[in-house]
Amino acid sequence: xxxxxxxxxxxxxxxxxxxxxxxxxxxxxxxxxxxxxxxxxxxxxxxxxxxxxxxxxxxxxxxxxxxxxxxxxxxxxxxxxxxxxxxxxxxxxxxxxxxxxxxxxxxxxx
Amino acid sequence: xxxxxxxxxxxxxxxxxxxxxxxxxxxxxxxxxxxxxxxxxxxxxxxxxxxxxxxxxxxxxxxxxxxxxxxxxxxxxxxxxxxxxxxxxxxxxxxxxxxxxxxxxxxxxxxxxxxxxxxxxxxxxxxxxxxxxxxxxxxxxxxxxxxxxxxxxxxxxxxxxxxxxxxxxxxxxxxxxxxxxxxxxxxxxxxxxxxxxxxxxxxxxxxxxxxxxxxxxxxxxxxxxxxxxxxxxxxxxxxxxxxxxxxxxxxxxxxx
Numbered sequence: 001x002x003x004x005x006x007x008x009x010x011x012x013x014x015x016x017x018x019x020x021x022x023x024x025x026x027x028x029x030x031x032x033x034x035x036x037x038x039x040x041x042x043x044x045x046x047x048x049x050x051x052x053x054x055x056x057x058x059x060x061x062x063x064x065x066x067x068x069x070x071x072x073x074x075x076x077x078x079x080x081x082x083x084x085x086x087x088x089x090x091x092x093x094x095x096x097x098x099x100x101x102x103x104x105x106x107x108x109x110x
Numbered sequence: 111x112x113x114x115x116x117x118x119x120x121x122x123x124x125x126x127x128x129x130x131x132x133x134x135x136x137x138x139x140x141x142x143x144x145x146x147x148x149x150x151x152x153x154x155x156x157x158x159x160x161x162x163x164x165x166x167x168x169x170x171x172x173x174x175x176x177x178x179x180x181x182x183x184x185x186x187x188x189x190x191x192x193x194x195x196x197x198x199x200x201x202x203x204x205x206x207x208x209x210x211x212x213x214x215x216x217x218x219x220x221x222x223x224x225x226x227x228x229x230x231x232x233x234x235x236x237x238x239x240x241x242x243x244x245x246x247x248x249x250x251x252x253x254x255x256x257x258x259x260x261x262x263x264x265x266x267x268x269x270x271x272x273x274x275x276x277x278x279x280x281x282x283x284x285x286x287x288x289x290x291x292x293x294x295x296x297x298x299x300x301x302x303x304x305x306x307x308x309x310x311x312x313x314x315x316x317x318x319x320x321x322x323x324x325x326x327x328x329x330x331x332x333x334x335x336x337x338x339x340x341x342x343x344x345x346x347x348x349x350x351x352x353x354x355x356x357x358x359x360x361x362x363x364x365x366x
Contacts, residue, residue, distance in 0.1 A: 023357050071354040072365040108352035 005038055006057055014057065019064045026077075027064070029108075033101045034060045037085075040096070051096065053089045075110055077101065114181045115165060117173035118146060120222035120279055126314050129168055130181060133161045142185055146314045150185045172279050174220060176312065216311050216330040219282040221262070221294050226275050227304030235302050236270030242296055243267070245344045246289055260286040262294075282309075288331035288338060295319050296345040321347050 006014075008031045015027045034055040043049030055063070066080035073079040081101060086094040102109040114130040121127070126146040133139055138157045141164070142150035169175075180188040227235065243263060262280055269276045282290045291309065298307040299319035309317045317324055321335060321342055328334050335342075342348040355363065 021358050021360050023352075026352065026354075026357075067354065068358055068361050070363075070365045071358045071361070072363050076354050076365070105352075107349065110351070 005035070008032075008035065011057060011060060014061060015064055018061050019068050022064060022068060026067075026108075029104050030060060030064060030067075030077075033104045034063075036100045036104065037097055040100070051089070051093050053085060053093065053097075055085055059085055077105060077109060112140075112181070113178050114142070114187075115161070116176045116179045116187070117165070117168050118176045118220060119168075119171070119173045120220055120308055120310060126220070126310065128176070128187075129173055130179065130187070131161050131164060131168075132181075139164065142181060144185075148187055150181065150187055153185065172222075172277060174279055174281055176218075216327050218284075218312050219291055219317070219327070220279065220308075220310050220312070221282060221290075222277075222279040222306075222308040222310075223266075223294075223297075224277050224306040224308075225269070225304065226306075227302060231302055231304055232270065232274065235297075235305060236267075238297070238300065238302075239266050239270050242293055242345060246293065246341055249341050249344075260290040262290055284330060284332075288328070288333050289341075291327065291331070292338065292341065292345055292347065295321070296347055299347055319347075 005011075008028075011031050011034070012024075012027060015022065015030070019027070037051065037055045039049075041049040041051045041054035063080055063084035066083050067076050070076050070079055078098060078101070081098070082094070086097050089097065112132045112134070114132040116128060116130045119127050119129070127144065128146050128150055129141065129143045130150060131139060131141045134155075138155050139159050139161055140153060140155045142153050144150045144152050177189055179190070182188075225232065225235065260282065262282075265278055265280070269278060282294075294307060294309055295317070297305070298309065311317065311327075317327060321328070321338075325335070328338070335348075339348060339351070343350045
């Protein structure tokens with residue numbers, strides 16, 4: 001039996017409960033990043049994905065909590081993503097994941 | 111080779127046409143004209159006219175002086191520093207590559223405002239001109255950095271005071287600093303109904319209203335996106351950057 005990831009609407013509700021003070025636009029972007037990481041992790045019909053790590057719902061909530069905790073860090077989003085996920089990824093994978101996040105967050109990824 | 115005074119008229123659709131004039135030793139006047147290009151094929155020579163007078167007539171129609179250029183008998187235009195004459199063959203071989211490169215270089219910006227808006231929009235435009243000028247005047251440093259005053263500030267204020275249709279064009283030189291360009295970009299970005307704003311490079315490349323797409327123009331003014339971000343945010347050209355510390359001010363901060 002295989003269960004997919006929750007819908008973005010459901011994850012939005014979860015994030016709203018865990019980090020209610022976080023702006024909605026940031027929460028939406030975090031879920032977009034998570035879903036893109038998941039897509040690359042799962043891969044296509046031809047075979048496995050190109051990432052060895054992924055961002056589960058639990059990981060997403062951990063990332064959001066860390067962002068709130070370290071909100072004053074230079075690029076708190078990246079700092080927290082490292083601690084929630086990418087420190088246990090290969091350097092090339094970390095770079096790829098951060099690039100995904102940068103594309104989603106745009107100018108706010110600094 | 112004769113020196114020609116080259117003038118340019120910017121159409122509201124972003125295209126432009128050139129007109130050049132020179133006075134021969136016998137007192138006759140030659141003019142050349144055509145779409146902005148490396149060649150001005152059409153030519154006319156006449157007597158009994160002063161170059162000064164017809165230059166003024168053209169300026170009154172909205173033509174803006176570009177540069178003194180050399181033009182050969184076939185109408186090929188050479189800007190100062192460009193090859194001509196004996197080196198023509200070599201220049202022709204490299205023309206295509208140079209054209210690509212030169213289009214990315216910025217030496218002067220040409221702006222054009224064609225206001226055919228209704229009365230209410232003209233009033234709103236006038237209010238916005240004043241608001242934006244006040245906003246960027248608050249950034250004292252920027253005005254201190256400009257080597258030359260840009261007379262477009264006053265022109266825009268005067269024209270919007272009249273609250274009627276108008277057409278105005280001019281140049282922005284490097285010495286004017288980045289502010290005039292940002293101001294015009296902000297108007298273009300905001301988009302007033304019936305008001306067309308064009309900003310183009312010397313090579314007729316129409317500039318977008320997206321600051322991130324114009325790094326070479328920023329470089330021309332000796333600046334970059336990060337340096338102008340505060341004023342660009344005030345003018346609405348960039349979305350204010352996320353400030354998590356401020357947005358999450360009701361939670362504890364564990365960063366030290």
